[in-house]
Amino acid sequence: MEAAYDVVVIGAGVSGCAVARELSRYDARVCVVEREEDVCCGTSKANSAIVHAGFDAQTGSLMAKLNVEGNELMWELAEDLDFKVRRCGSLVVCTDEQSRPGLDDLLARGKANGVPDLRIIERDELKEMEPNISDAAVCALWAPSAGIVDVFGLNIALAENAAQNGVEFVFNAEVSDVARQGDGTWLVKTSVRDLRTRCVVNAAGVYSDVIHNMVSDDKIQIIPRKGEYMLLDTTAGSHVSHTIFMLPTKMGKGILVSPTAHGNLLVGPTASDVEDPESTDTTVEGLAEVASKCALTVKDVPLREVITSFAGLRAHQPGHEFIIGEVEGAPGFVDCAAIESPGLTSCPAIGRMVADIVSSLLGLVDKPDGSWVAKRKGFVTLEGEPLDVWANLAKRDKAYGNVICRCRHVTEAQIVDAIHRPLGARSLDGVKRRVTAGMGRCQGGFCSPKVMEILERELGMEPEDVTKSGPGSELLVQEGGE
Amino acid sequence: MEQRDIVIVGGGPAGLAAAISAFEQGTTNICVLERDVQLGGILNQCIHNGFGLHTFKEELTGPEYALRYVKRAQELGIECRMGTMVLDVSPDRVVTAVNERQGVFSIQAGSVVLAMGCRERPRGALNIPGFRPAGVYTAGTAQRLVNIEGQMPGREVVILGSGDIGLIMARRMTLEGAHVACVAELMPYSGGLKRNIVQCLDDYGIPLLLSHTVTRVEGKRRVEAVWVAQVDESLRPIPGTERRYPCDTLLLSVGLLPENELSRGAGVELSPITRGPVVDEHLQTSVAGVFACGNVLHVHDLVDYVSQEAAAAGASAARYVQGSDDAREADKDVARIPVVAQDGVRYTVPSSISPDLMDDKLTVRFRVGNVYKDRFVSVYLGEERVSHRKKRVLAPGEMEEVVLKRADLCSRPGIDRIVVKLEEE
Amino acid sequence: MAEERRELTCINCPLGCLLTVTISNGEVVAVEGNTCKRGEVYGRKEVTNPTRIVTTTVPVDGSATERMVSVKTASDIPKPLIFDVMAALADVRVKAPVAVGDVVLANVCGTGVDIVATKEA
Structure with a gap:
């Protein structure tokens, strides 16, 4: 059977999405599988959000190299993909x-x-x-040279840009097995469907040992x-x-x-x-x-x-070093494992490094000239912006006049945009990570019911099906159900 | 720029009462800005009864109480813009807001009444350890879901905090078929009204666990259980007293915080105790022409007191715009006497008084810091005690008041402080 | 029969007076601790025939602004009937327009008390 994909990336955190975005430059069929309902749901969402300068890691280590490179790349990436960073030092x-x-x-x-x-x-x-x-x-x-970054913004920007460039994403897909087939392709079994691919990238965060150990006798431990x-x-x-x-x-x-x-x-x-x-x-x-x-x-x-x-x-391993590269004895299976701090800073460099490995393994060629879109427009932020920016938007679209999240000044227009983007928000947390509704001092006390209603309306959901963060986190119980 | 004599930020009970009062004082060029699509504020979701005993001498539900003010404002033709979020109040009283119809707009106000109300303390402010699943709601959010949206947030409920909204929601959830396992209160006394403990908890056999807190939330996606433990005198959980309550919902009623982000932006001085503006006898803040009332000033227990206070603020705002520039300048330099809260009294509103400018009678509201039995509420003008009133019970959940007479102050020139305190005899 | 004394908290108003009701041979002989007449009435009633106001919501159809209309018992009903009243309202829906005071359900549970709307819709 012919492989449907050239590359399946396991994990939609910053590493997986950085790899996917870099791979999207190539004329290749790429799919990201993610166990959660959205990108940025594991290690990537809960860390210090620091763009480290790079003095911490041992000189000569991969960590040190990718940290310094990642820091250099981050600022241009932020311009291309329009997410928030600030070089505060x-x-x-x-x-x-x-x-x-x-x-x-x-x-x-x-x-x-x-x-x-x-x-x-x-x-x-x-x-x-x-x-x-x-x-x-x-x-x-x-x-x-150090700074701070909106981790959600970075992760979502990478994913959206990858999706814009043809990368497929499958959510709520937990990987149960990865196995090499007789023809040299790989079969990735997930709770959603099975995917056959020429190459696998293991960017599974705290589970990267589990995935690695499915294909290699040279075990790693996270x-x-x-x-x-x-x-x-x-x-x-x-x-x-x-x-x-x-x-x-x-x-x-x-x-x-x-x-x-x-x-x-x-x-x-x-x-x-x-x-x-x-x-x-x-x-x-x-x-x-x-x-x-x-x-x-x-x-x-x-x-x-x-x-x-x-x-x-953090996906810590006893050797305290990133594990990146094709796994011995598993041709086409590439680890992007044990990505702990400074993994976030390093992700732009990790993406490049892994994409280079994969492209040389598969002999990938660039997309035809001009068909790769390098830039992506970020979410609109109104909080803290000059009011004439807001005024101009509200003139064009009255939904910018309807403030939903009062703590962080998020309007209905922004929430609707968060839902209808490529890989749009499907839950309260998804909306929060994209446009900060519910991230303020009342922690969604006032806006949750309103955001729930907008999710229902825009996605045609029943109220009982609206979740905080995907299946199992339903916010309401059935009327009259005991 | 649009000009208004008075702009009122908030169309809840405070804002409406202020608007009506200002109008009745003869200042009719008023605009109320309300962020919700309806007037009446949080009263619209407070469907229980018990409102209005002081104001209307009858027992109303929240929506009924609100409607009386809404109707009155409509009769008077007071302009209220709903769905309008105020973004900024400048020190020179330019109010900038946004809504769907006008987009972003500004109004130059002669005076401003701050009536934004308060918000609930969220879970994060308590540092309750554990996971962050669905099913943790503030009591007010749950109240909105049940009473406005007609939706049920859960079936098996634990409530942390015995503030009034928590008590009310214990009954409300029970009536809607949920089971409320307990209400845990960190303090050795409840922060809610006694009547609510009787008719919301006792009536339904819901235990109130005083000196207890939630020590852990279980469940990664939806709440599966919470752990409740007894606390010692320093409010620390006592090891070995933890008990696991399987449930799908944790409601929080752990305090209300005045919403003063706009006040801060206007340069208004805030009290670290009330978290509301520091005001004088006219409920004027530290910024001239900016007044405050209701829960944005200090958290009230009864809406009747909000209405009274807001009417005073509205009248003050009208007086401010009706006065001449010279009179306003002169007011700035008038002598003020600080009101000092002592011995069990946590704060007073107002916190300074000018005998020259005050009305014949002035209500000073305050709260106490603990539960006291058989204490006297005393007022000293300088060293002289002028009022001494015995109270059987004083509790932090209930607002108290004393009334000062202008004549008393004017007959004692030279006093340097007014003290409100509790005394044992 | 011996004399019995019961301690109650009055729920008429936020003062929450602590009442002591003395009962002798099934008759209330004294109510103490109240600060107003209503407290005495409450004390007598609470030990013989306790009653409550019930407030809840019912769904409304055809309203531009509301999904639910808040309602209450027009006067207090016997406390043991609270859940019967809730059950009687379980399937009640109303149609807009609704005005405050509109009867949503007459003579609920045979109490002679109507359920009335407390909100416009």
Whole structure:
């Protein structure tokens, strides 16, 4: 039987979608299978959302290389695909003089990794840059190339652009088996349908070990590493203006305090290894740790302004290195596994690297001249924009006059757009990730019923079928059902 | 730019009462801006009875109470623009809003009344650990779903927080066929009205677990269970007291927060205690010509008090635009006496008073910080106690008031503070 | 029969007075703790024939603004009949236009009390 696809990518997180988008340059049949109902539902949605400068990873490692490359590529990608990034720079803060050599080591490593413009700044300059920095701060490593990104925006932009260029997406499709067929093609069995393909890319995040181990005797192991966070209201969003890391001391590793691309303040993460790759639940201990540790680098963090907390799992493997490449003994099966931090920063580079591997394996050729669309128009944001932008939109389309999410100023027009885009939103969370409705201080208290109604109307759904985040997360119960 | 004597932000009970009062004071060029498609605000979903005993001497439901004000505003011909979201109020009282008909538009207002109401504290503000599945609702969102949309958010329910909306929803969900396993309250006392505990919980055998909290939410996609534990005196869960309640829904009634984003944008000074504007005897904020009333000023327990307060704010706004520039300038320099909340009294509204400008009588509203039995509510003008009233019970869930007389203040020139406090004798 | 004393919280108004009702030989002999006449009436009634106002919603057809209309019992009904009243309303739908006070269901459960609309639709 002839393969229907040239490439099946497993996983629609940032890695999978970056690979898909790069592959969409080629004249190839590409399909992304995703177990959840939407893109950006696993590790990609719950992390620090930092574009790391690249001084952390071991010099010479793949992580270091892809981090620095990814950082360089991110800004142009953001222009092409119109998602939010901000090059706010990062500071690694040293809070005791004895630890200063550690900062020097980071500086040296960063330089060796090719990170531009790194330097150590002293207390006075630091205070000037960050008035709320802890009084214990001694000095800091300043990395102006670091930034913050809207992770949802990035992931969705990659996916939408891939879809624009012909990549197919299958959602709610959990992969149960990947097996090489007698003719050298691969059969990917999913809960939706089976797909036959010439090549498989394993971008399954915390499940990338499970997928890898289906095809290889050289087993890998992912140990999900939980990170818990608290997100503060935009009223606290300017408490710091750069991403603040703590230089690890004998007191521990510390957590980051950072503005976000949506104007909030993020504090976290914790780091605890867990067994269950589903355990994205927050814990009493974890949240308490976040609350206490943020004070190590930043003073007076207004924790009263917390609007939500969440936990994400990093796809950590004991070797602490990305696993990228064709798997030995499994021709056509390409790992994009163990993508933990700085995986988000690296994804533009990971996409290129994996696409190069696949295209040389399959001998792919570019799409005919001019038929690949490199750019994509992002979602309209009204919050914080000059009011004449809004006024002009409202003149053209009255749905821009109907504010649905009052906290983040999201109108009906934006929500309808989020639903009807390629790979449009199908749930409350899908709408939230695309246009921020429900992401504000009331956390959807006021707008949820309205967004549910718009989803019903636009998708022709019954109220009982509207979900928070896909099947099983229905928001209402049947009328009269016991 | 469009000009109006008074622009009122919000068409709920506060905004409507302010508009009617201002109109009756002779300022008729008024515009009410309401974000919902209907006037009446949150009262439209409060279908239970118990409203209006003070105002109308009868017991009305929320929609009926709202309708009386809506009808009155219509009779007077007060312009109300619905579906209109105010985006900005500037310090010089330019109100910018958006709606479907006009798009983005601005109005130069002679005075502004802030009447945006409040919102519910969401789960995230409590840091309840666990998953974030469907089935966690604030009580008010559930109330909207049931009473406005005719939809059921769940069948097996645990409620955290014993605020009035939570108590009301315990009964409402029960009447609609759901089972409410318990209402857990972190504090050793309820934040709701006693009558609601009797007729919403006791009537239906729903246990109220005081000094309890939710320690964990189970269920990755939809709520499957919540864990409830007893807390110690410092409100920390006591190990070993956790109990698992299988359920599909967790409702939260854990506090209301005044919605003051617009006030902040206008440069209005906010109280860290009420989270509402700091106001004077005319309910004027720190920004001249900008007044505040209702739940945006401080969270009320009864809508009747909202209506009274809002009528005062509306009258003040009318007085402001009717006065001359000279009079307004003179008002700015008038002597003010701070009102100090002490010994169990958490705050007062207003927080400063000018004896020269106040009416003959002025209602000062406040809340207490704990449950007190057999205490006296005392008012001191300077060092002299002028009022001393015994209360059998005082509770944080219920708003209290004292009335100050202008004559008392004017007859004591030179007093530097007005103190409202609780005393044991 | 011995004298019995029952503690109640008055639900007439938000004051929530703590009432002590003394019952002797099945007769209410005293109500204490009330601050108004209504409290005494409530105290007497609550221990002999407790009643409640029931409020709920019914669906409305043909309204441009509402899916549901809120309703109430026009006066209080015996407390044990609350769920019977809810059951009697389970299949009731109304047609717009609806005015406040319109009878949605007359003489609910034989109580002599009507269910009336509390909202326009």
